[in-house]
Amino acid sequence: MMIIKNLTVSVAEKKILDDISFSFEKNKVYALMGPNGSGKSTLAYTLAGHPAYVLSKRSRIKYQSIDIGSLTADKRAKKGIFLSFQSPLSLNGVTVFQLLRLALSGKKDPVAIKREMEKLGKELKIKPELLKRSLNEGASGGEKKKLELLQAVILGAEFLIFDEIDTGVDVDALKTIATYLDSIKKGKTVLLITHYNRILKYIKPDKVVVLVNGQIVKTGDHKLAEEIEANGYTKYQKHIG
Amino acid sequence: MKQSNLDFNYKYGFSMPESNVYKSRKGISDKVIRDISTIKNEPSWMTDFRLKAYEFFKTKPMPKWGADLSKINFDDIYYYIKPTNELKNSWDELPKEIKDTYDKIGVPEAEKKFLAGVSAQYESEVVYESIQKELTKKGIIFCDMDSGLKKYPEIVKKYFGTVISPYDNKFAALNSSVWSGGSFVYVPKGVKVDLPLQAYFRINAQNFGQFERTLIIAEEDSFVHYIEGCTAPIYSTSSLHAAVVEIIVKPGARVRYTTVQNWSKNVYNLVTKRAKVFDNALMEWVDCNIGSYVTMKYPSCYLVGRGARGEVLSIAYSGHGQHQDAGAKMIHLAPETTSRIISKSISKDGGRTSYRGLVHVSPVARDAKVYVSCDALLIDEKSRSDTYPDMKISNQQVDVQHEATVEKIGEEKLFYLASRGISKIEAEGMLVNGFIEPVTREIPLEYSIELNRLVNLEMAGSVG
Structure with missing residues (x-):
């Protein structure tokens, strides 16, 4: 699905990711863990194509066998890559429906989008007025993350990156989000970036990847997440130091 | 009075042979x-x-x-x-x-x-x-x-x-x-x-x-x-x-x-x-x-009768070479008069917008209400926006509210929309239309559609 090779990424000339290689497969859920500043969000932004993240010459990102390293973010999104933001921005005067209608123009009928949106809104327990308002305006942390998930589903994304979907989200909302995500994961790749183990109770990762100082220091199954929850990252940081 | 860089997307720029009596x-x-x-x-x-x-x-x-x-x-x-x-x-x-x-x-x-x-x-x-x-x-x-x-x-x-x-x-x-x-x-x-x-x-x-x-x-x-x-x-x-x-x-x-x-x-x-x-x-x-x-x-309202109300909803768009110096004047000359000014301006490609407003509340305009909100949106660094709000309030019993904001479209909003598959030009058009929405929703539908279309055209035209 997605293969990254020798990925070295800098922001404002500062190296954040250091020669990472990894393969993400279809039908799998990945948990990306690591201490603050280890480069987790950078990886998310890089895969989505943020223009501020500069790749080294040797870096390769292949998605569905196509080199997407030089594609702009909108073109990557059109190929099925979706990024759910850590802190989604509010968009003044733009509703989620307007956003989806524009993103899917020529692909999906607006009436169908609306219907799908309302149905999904109910399943995710999103207050109906939030769908009519400017996107994310006056929404709580949990509601914002639900709206991100709703967009991912309606856009038909196949590679879903969730940057800290569990931050600022209460227990009930987290359960709703994770359970729903678990129910739709088939045929997709899900990459969860998280500090905590709590979301992983509702959606079990097939693989846990630990990122420290811009490098992958350990991979394992879901037990690795539990081990980190108990002992922290100290021993991996030492390993590098 | 020569001008350059005319926008060839302007749909009404055609001329007809001149004929007159x-x-x-x-x-x-x-x-x-x-x-x-x-x-x-x-x-x-x-x-x-x-x-x-x-x-x-x-x-x-x-x-x-x-x-x-x-x-x-x-x-x-x-x-x-x-x-x-x-x-x-x-x-x-x-x-x-x-x-x-x-x-x-x-x-x-x-x-x-x-x-x-x-x-x-x-x-x-x-x-x-x-x-x-x-x-x-x-x-x-x-x-x-x-x-x-x-x-x-x-x-x-x-x-x-x-x-x-x-x-x-x-x-x-x-x-x-x-x-x-x-x-x-x-x-x-x-x-x-x-x-x-x-x-x-x-x-x-x-x-x-x-x-x-x-x-x-x-x-x-x-x-x-x-x-x-x-x-x-x-x-x-x-x-x-x-x-x-x-x-x-x-x-x-x-x-x-x-x-x-x-x-x-x-x-x-x-x-x-x-x-x-x-x-x-x-x-x-x-x-x-x-x-x-x-x-x-600067459309004006002289509020001369008790309880008179005046409103100005204003949109100004300035592209390359343009200067929109627009605004409103509200002159309160009677008690219990109300005025509301909502101004939205957009500057792009070195264009310049100025909001120039005057609210005058005379001594007799007891219990007047004044609301002024002017928001400016800058699409890029080259463009300019100025606000000149003037208030002359000569009565103590007045309720005055004034808000002014300047915002930039910003890379982060564009990236957010890009990550949904929306190109930069489309995203700018959508954000600008969102920004002026409080005014366009007041306009008959046929016109608001035309206005949104115009904005999209302007946003697209200057990139190409």
């Missing part, structure tokens, strides 16, 4: 003014009105504040062009090039769909007008200003120049001396006009000045919505549009005046618009300035 010589003089008045067969009071205004115009210096007007050459302008010999009320009777022009702009189509009356001005004169028969039966008058003066001299003489004196400012004086065309609207007591009346203004000739004059009188408890649209061809030399619009809103009446100004980017648009609002009456200006080279326009 009379064209004044270049420049302005007593003779030119007398000739206009003679051709129009006006009463002598109007000729005098014109000549006095011209005396004032000559002595008054150019305004030093606001946009740069130093390149206007008053001697290089044609002040009066009469395109046809008579006014028509069937599109098919118009000369082909004029009919084609309005077809391209889409006027006859709009008329069929959602208008109660239409007036179309080409150069100096209204060439077409129509009004639904039921409205005439109810006593509503909607005609060009020249016919108004001929057919209803008492009403015109009573109100003409009473809201905006010919000595108000240099451009009101210029308009008062060479005015031609514009609309005369009279709505009798208690009559409500459900569908809008619309006037279209078209400049076709080069180096031309259009000086229409509009007078709207809404008697007690009446309602009317008047819409104006303006377009012109793209020329490398500049044209001048200096209109005067006077509105009288009698007790309990409501007038809404919507402008979609889309002049080509070689037009100086210097307009004076003012309403006198009586007891418990409501005046609403919806003012959208997308086109023109330079605009200076």
